[in-house]
Amino acid sequence: MATLNSNVPPGPLADKWRTYKSNLKLVNPANKRKYEVVIVGAGLAGASAAATLSELGYKVKCIVFHDSPRRAHSIAAQGGVNAAKNYQNDGDSVHRLFYDTLKGGDYRAREGNVHRLAEVSVNIIDQCVAQGVPFAREYGGLLANRSFGGAQVSRTFYARGQTGQQLLLGAYSALSKQVGAGAVELITQHEMVDLVVVDGHARGVITRDLVTGKFHRHSGEAVILATGGYGNVFNLSTYARGSNTTAIWRAYKRGACFANPCYTQIHPTCIPVSGDYQSKLTLMSESLRNDGRIWVPKKKEDCKKPPADIPEADRDYFLERIYPSFGNLAPRDVSSRAAKRMCDEGRGVGDTGLGVYLDFAEAIQRYGKQVANRANLHNPSKEKILELGEAAVKERYGNLFDIYHEITNESAYKQPMRIYPAVHYTMGGLWVDYNLMSNVPGLFVLGEANFSDHGANRLGASALMQGLADGYFVVPYTIGNYLATVKPTSRPSTDAPEFKAAEENASSIVKRLLAAKGKEPVNYYHKKLGLIMWNHCGMARTKEGLEDGIKKIQALRTEFWANVNVPGSGDNMNQALERANRLADFIELGELMCRDALAREESCGGHFREEHQWPDGECKRDDENFAHVAAWEFQGEGNVPLRNIEPLNYEFTKMSVRSYK
Amino acid sequence: MVAETSKNISVTIRVWRQPAADQPGKFVDYPAKDLNPNMSLLEMLDVVNDQLERIGEDPIAFAHDCREGICGTCSLVIDGKPHGPHHGVASCQTYMRSFEDNSIITIEPFRAKSFPIVKDLISDRSAFDAIQQAGGFISIRTGSAQDANATPIPKDIADLAMDAAQCIGCGACVAACKNASAMLFVSAKVSQLGLLPQGQPERDTRVLNMVAKMDELGFGNCTNQYECSAACPKLISHDFIARMNRDYLAASFRTAFKPKPAASGGGGA
Ligand SMILES: Cc1cc2nc3c(=O)[nH]c(=O)nc-3n(C[C@H](O)[C@H](O)[C@H](O)COP(=O)(O)OP(=O)(O)OC[C@H]3O[C@@H](n4cnc5c(N)ncnc54)[C@H](O)[C@@H]3O)c2cc1C
Ligand code: SF4
Ligand code: FES
Numbered sequence: 001m002a003t004l005n006s007n008v009p010p011g012p013l014a015d016k017w018r019t020y021k022s023n024l025k026l027v028n029p030a031n032k033r034k035y036e037v038v039i040v041g042a043g044l045a046g047a048s049a050a051a052t053l054s055e056l057g058y059k060v061k062c063i064v065f066h067d068s069p070r071r072a073h074s075i076a077a078q079g080g081v082n083a084a085k086n087y088q089n090d091g092d093s094v095h096r097l098f099y100d101t102l103k104g105g106d107y108r109a110r111e112g113n114v115h116r117l118a119e120v121s122v123n124i125i126d127q128c129v130a131q132g133v134p135f136a137r138e139y140g141g142l143l144a145n146r147s148f149g150g151a152q153v154s155r156t157f158y159a160r161g162q163t164g165q166q167l168l169l170g171a172y173s174a175l176s177k178q179v180g181a182g183a184v185e186l187i188t189q190h191e192m193v194d195l196v197v198v199d200g201h202a203r204g205v206i207t208r209d210l211v212t213g214k215f216h217r218h219s220g221e222a223v224i225l226a227t228g229g230y231g232n233v234f235n236l237s238t239y240a241r242g243s244n245t246t247a248i249w250r251a252y253k254r255g256a257c258f259a260n261p262c263y264t265q266i267h268p269t270c271i272p273v274s275g276d277y278q279s280k281l282t283l284m285s286e287s288l289r290n291d292g293r294i295w296v297p298k299k300k301e302d303c304k305k306p307p308a309d310i311p312e313a314d315r316d317y318f319l320e321r322i323y324p325s326f327g328n329l330a331p332r333d334v335s336s337r338a339a340k341r342m343c344d345e346g347r348g349v350g351d352t353g354l355g356v357y358l359d360f361a362e363a364i365q366r367y368g369k370q371v372a373n374r375a376n377l378h379n380p381s382k383e384k385i386l387e388l389g390e391a392a393v394k395e396r397y398g399n400l401f402d403i404y405h406e407i408t409n410e411s412a413y414k415q416p417m418r419i420y421p422a423v424h425y426t427m428g429g430l431w432v433d434y435n436l437m438s439n440v441p442g443l444f445v446l447g448e449a450n451f452s453d454h455g456a457n458r459l460g461a462s463a464l465m466q467g468l469a470d471g472y473f474v475v476p477y478t479i480g481n482y483l484a485t486v487k488p489t490s491r492p493s494t495d496a497p498e499f500k501a502a503e504e505n506a507s508s509i510v511k512r513l514l515a516a517k518g519k520e521p522v523n524y525y526h527k528k529l530g531l532i533m534w535n536h537c538g539m540a541r542t543k544e545g546l547e548d549g550i551k552k553i554q555a556l557r558t559e560f561w562a563n564v565n566v567p568g569s570g571d572n573m574n575q576a577l578e579r580a581n582r583l584a585d586f587i588e589l590g591e592l593m594c595r596d597a598l599a600r601e602e603s604c605g606g607h608f609r610e611e612h613q614w615p616d617g618e619c620k621r622d623d624e625n626f627a628h629v630a631a632w633e634f635q636g637e638g639n640v641p642l643r644n645i646e647p648l649n650y651e652f653t654k655m656s657v658r659s660y661k
Numbered sequence: 662m663v664a665e666t667s668k669n670i671s672v673t674i675r676v677w678r679q680p681a682a683d684q685p686g687k688f689v690d691y692p693a694k695d696l697n698p699n700m701s702l703l704e705m706l707d708v709v710n711d712q713l714e715r716i717g718e719d720p721i722a723f724a725h726d727c728r729e730g731i732c733g734t735c736s737l738v739i740d741g742k743p744h745g746p747h748h749g750v751a752s753c754q755t756y757m758r759s760f761e762d763n764s765i766i767t768i769e770p771f772r773a774k775s776f777p778i779v780k781d782l783i784s785d786r787s788a789f790d791a792i793q794q795a796g797g798f799i800s801i802r803t804g805s806a807q808d809a810n811a812t813p814i815p816k817d818i819a820d821l822a823m824d825a826a827q828c829i830g831c832g833a834c835v836a837a838c839k840n841a842s843a844m845l846f847v848s849a850k851v852s853q854l855g856l857l858p859q860g861q862p863e864r865d866t867r868v869l870n871m872v873a874k875m876d877e878l879g880f881g882n883c884t885n886q887y888e889c890s891a892a893c894p895k896l897i898s899h900d901f902i903a904r905m906n907r908d909y910l911a912a913s914f915r916t917a918f919k920p921k922p923a924a925s926g927g928g929g930a
Contacts, residue, residue, distance in 0.1 A: 048803075051803065052803040052804075055802050055803060066726070066734070067724070067734070067785070067786065067787065068786070068787065068789070068790050068830065069790075070733070070790075070793075070830055071726055071732045071733060071734050073726070073727070073732075075727065075731050075732045075733075075829075076727045076729060076731050076732065085809070085810075087810060123804070123806075125809045126806040126807065126808055126809045127801070127803060127804070127806045128809075129806065129809040129859070130799065130801040130805075130806035130807070130809075130859055131798070131799050131801055131859070132799045132822075132853065132854045132857050132859050132860055134819050134820075134822040134823040134826050134853065134857070135809075135819070136819070136823075137813075137814055137815075137816045137819040137820075138816065139816050140813060141813025141814050141815050141816065141819075142810050142813055143809055143810055159823060159826075160823060160827075162731065162827065165731055165827075165829075166823075166826060169826065172793070173793065173797055173798035173799070174798060174801075174803070176790065176793045176794045176797060176798055177794070177798040177800060179790075179794050180794035180795060180796075186790075188787065188790075211779060211780075240726040240727040240728070240732060241725060241726055241727075241728060242726045274697065274699050275697045275699070275700065277696075277697065277700050277704050277705075277707065277708055278700075278704065279701075279703065279704050279707055279728060280728040280729070282729055403729075406750065406754055406756075407699075407756075408699065409698075409699065409756070409758055472803050472804075473803075473804070476803070517717065519715065520715065521710070521711040521714035521715050522714065523707065523710075523711050523714075524711065565714055565715060565717055566714070567713070567714055567717045567718055567719050567720070568719045572680070572681060572780075573681075573722060573779065573780045573783075574719075575720060575722050576710075576714055576719075576720050
């Protein structure tokens with residue numbers, strides 16, 4: 001049974017981090033270069049950590065599977081990054097950001113961690129601006145902000161629709177500076193395929209060179225995983241295709257606990273699936289719901305008709321109907337589930353029947369009349385109103401309408417958008433304490449790969465904040481506290497038996513995959529897994545569904561190993577093998593997610609168990625029995641994993657019912 | 662050329678196959694049948710690859726990740742054009758409705774002396790990282806920054822810096838240029854940082870070092886044909902090249918005539 005001590009320091013909430021930080025053990029500057037830290041991942045979390053640790057003097061090795069650190073999935077984040085700067089003078093504060101984040105997470109995160117996140121958020125913006133991140137600005141030259149869900153203040157910093165890109169390129173430039181100076185050894189196109197644990201401490205990783213197929217051993221005094229989220233377990237998601245779980249899954253199998261694997265965020269407004277060839281779902285910003293009205297036909301038989309032929313009386317504006325006070329701006333999880341219900345009733349639209357309309361016709365009329373009024377146009381023609389209205393909508397959402405057009409070849413000015421919920425983020429991840437260290441000493445986990453700060457639901461613009469907080473401002477301090485207890489240059493030789501065993505384990509998996517020589521391609525199984533996960537462990541979960549899901553996944557796992565066809569060999573670039581190797585881990589993770597969802601007999605945030613809801617369909621939490629983190633511990637192949645518990649002790653905040661009415 | 666109907670189409674793809682960097686390559690034709698026109702070009706490749714894998718043949722290797730035009734990984738020359746027929750999009754944002762039923766689509770990797778082919782449709786663009794490491798940054802230690810609003814930046818300057826900063830590092834500019842010049846890529850980074858007040862202290866060394874690295878890595882000269890910005894998925898303007906040239910000249914001049922500060926350090930006996 002793993003020991004799960006959160007190590008959140010005592011004392012008043014606002015002083016915890018400051019006091020703790022000044023009492024952490026330090027590593028003598030002359031000794032720092034005698035410690036080698038192996039960092040896997042160079043997204044926001046990994047790149048910021050690699051740059052900062054090497055600035056501090058540690059020897060750093062940074063490993064990514066991408067061909068360049070700049071390609072990490074963080075690049076795709078659109079909306080923005082939160083920070084409690086209160087530049088708008090609208091009453092924001094560290095405490096308010098803390099509270100919003102904790103509440104947004106449905107009271108399933110640690111108070112201490114979340115408060116620290118809110119505290120360092122302000123440093124992030126300073127750091128990024130100093131690096132040359134071109135955030136949006138006002139005419140006076142000061143930084144601009146926008147509002148995001150779950151907050152009543154305007155605290156989101158952004159760089160057009162490409163905030164993740166600009167933040168990542170900032171961290172990448174800091175990393176590049178250190179690589180250029182010879183202070184970081186950068187290794188690209190290497191996939192971490194095992195963690196090496198020596199005498200109970202993480203002391204290295206095994207990688208597979210994706211170009212040559214060769215295995216490599218990397219030894220260090222500490223290991224950091226910053227390998228991102230695992231939403232691709234659902235096959236279709238808003239993630240980049242390469243995002244995977246292999247690094248954290250293999251660490252789990254070496255003893256690191258996996259916390260809350262079932263907490264998944266499903267975003268309501270994405271472009272729906274258009275066919276079974278589809279590889280990826282694209283996000284349409286939540287901001288569209290300010291002006292778009294969501295509806296489906298009232299009658300099943302109308303679903304295939306062009307939307308314009310369906311009269312007003314035959315349309316069901318279901319969010320407005322079910323949630324009159326929030327309407328189309330009902331929260332993400334609630335809106336997603338409602339859309340699914342409509343489609344399950346057979347009232348979904350589009351070729352596949354899995355879509356709902358997001359309609360701007362009314363907004364176009366409204367804006368058109370407003371503009372006409374302002375321009376003193378009396379009795380404008382219908383055409384004029386339409387023209388003015390479309391222009392106004394274009395000004396607000398033009399780039400999103402363009403993306404929509406590019407993908408669907410439809411104009412959302414002329415006909416409603418079709419949207420559907422899609423998997424977007426995973427709140428679960430490897431368990432870490434306040435130091436961001438897992439239960440395996442010496443193994444640190446940052447960014448989306450850990451489970452730390454978002455509880456059961458993440459607020460918009462908070463993932464970028466967390467990734468950079470972890471890498472720039474938390475781990476550089478906390479890792480010293482660990483390394484101070486480790487003898488300098490004590491990392492094991494890569495000839496140690498543990499390295500040999502780990503390499504053999506990784507290479508045996510590759511050999512088995514290549515030997516299967518079955519009948520179906522890897523993607524066939526990924527699609528199957530995705531469907532099982534979506535149907536059984538998606539937006540609405542039930543006991544029977546999850547139990548059934550576990551059985552189906554177990555059967556799929558057997559079939560996959562017996563019948564997958566991975567052509568080619570293991571000693572050169574083999575993309576089918578890369579995909580198969582990742583999918584093998586996703587299949588196992590999928591089963592654990594179902595187990596976690598099954599064991600959590602409550603609904604909270606993104607985890608919705610149909611058995612546990614209020615009469616109005618809201619999540620019914622069970623604080624008495626489930627105010628805890630579930631951290632799963634591997635018990636060996638074929639054995640049921642152990643569910644460990646870390647209680648969430650709230651000292652400063654009251655766990656209350658999250659209501660949106 | 663756009664197939665306006667929603668009828669499925671069939672095409673032949675003529676793909677560059679090359680097993681490894683040190684082996685010869687050739688074009689191979691594959692049928693791709695009954696495709697939904699809303700399928701992306703990369704999804705079409707997925708379908709073809711599934712067919713190949715099913716019969717135990719090596720799938721076509723191609724680079725991709727985000728599939729929404731932001732990561733810069735995808736890098737295909739489609740019918741002779743880097744990133745394909747449409748303006749201002751990446752390969753992954755190319756859809757089958759852009760092609761005629763029964764047409765032949767030629768697909769090749771980005772080719773340039775400094776981008777050696779790794780396998781099939783994948784070329785090695787690590788030279789871009791090397792250029793970035795030579796100076797594409799502002800040297801600021803984590804934690805030492807002043808308040809973000811301490812230095813206001815005029816909105817038009819910030820906006821222009823953002824225009825340059827949008828570069829996704831894909832290398833289409835190099836692949837499109839007959840000289841395989843990397844000027845558009847380098848000028849985008851040099852301009853972004855050179856426009857901002859934070860970038861001023863290292864402005865001269867940055868442009869000199871990045872250009873020197875670019876030359877060292879074998880990228881060609883710019884002869885003002887502007888094929889680069891025409892192929893650029895982010896429509897980065899070639900005005901940035903002119904801006905960089907001015908910066909480069911000024912920096913060379915200043916460096917040549919700059920009085921050298923007396924050696925500092927040590928602190929004396
Ligand atoms: C479409 C989209 C929009 C988003 N918009 C926002 C937003 O507006 N605001 C916000 O706050 N959040 C947003 N998010 C979420 C946010 O982008 C991510 O949570 C965050 O960027 C994750 O960063 P990371 O550093 O943890 O991981 P990543 O950026 O995913 O980086 C992972 C790194 O690990 C490496 N890696 C992974 N596995 C291995 C392995 N086995 N071996 C070697 N290397 C490996 C990769 O090469 C990469 O370098 C969005 C997400 C999506 C999908
Ligand atoms: S300048 Fe344009 S074409 Fe060149 S690397 Fe950047 S985005 Fe690609
Ligand atoms: S795959 Fe990311 S830009 Fe095309």
